[in-house]
Amino acid sequence: MLKNFAKPGPKIDVIDRRCFVRSAASIAGLIAGFFSGYGPGVGIPSALAQSSDAMPFERTPHFKDAYAQLLAGATPTEGKIILELPEVAENGNLVPITIAIDSPMTPVEHVKAIHILASGNPVARVATFQLTPLNGIARIQSRMRLARSQDVVVVAQLSSGEMTVATMTVKVALGGCQT
């Protein structure tokens, strides 16, 4: 065991360290956010806590491509999808997600497909669910991986051709590294 440990491990060490640093940074951010909830006087400059809150998470070019490809030029509507995700995920390897869309699910008017995109994962397209009127209610649940804190974007395709989206930011304490 010790011998193995002493061997100069190549690239994986670098990746693991990067992962670790990122996780540590996000945990620090979470702790700062937690304390900021107690208001001023705790000793953490509130500007610092706020700046990490306000900072948008960088979206990968891969995600932007996948998103544009899904929409195919259409302008999506918003506010029709109920997206349930934890605000803070302790374990990025197992993040529960629930997606519901208010639809009568009749042959005339139903949800055809629901796509989950992760803006900060190495592979942006997480899953596509294809529904039929027989589902009765457009509501699905699954569990996903998040490599780091990021926006999760859900795109739903309705039978009318309308595309509708919902976005939620999830802070990840321990990243599902290399997902």
Add this chain to the structure above:
Amino acid sequence: MASNPRIKLPDIAKIGDVIEVKTLITHVMETGNRKDKDGNPIGRNIINTMTAKFGHEEVFRADLGPGISANPYISFQMRVLGPGVFEFAWIDDDGVKLVETAALNVVA
């Protein structure tokens, strides 16, 4: 290699109700982005497709990527029109298909 598929349906469903169908299967969902301890890449092996049929008609389908957690759990809803048998199939990157059936018990 997928194993141990589990399906959860209500014990008894009423015609006209909408029920929740829960599915779970054991699978590593290897992303293809990881490396082993010698630095060699570990090849991707995930369940890429899950389908649900009811009475030989496809009612639900999931195309999965590496962003789905190991041991994929998927639940969806189903309108009860009558008794019948669900047939679920999971297909992984090696092309291995695992099929499981579950009967839906219905009262009028």
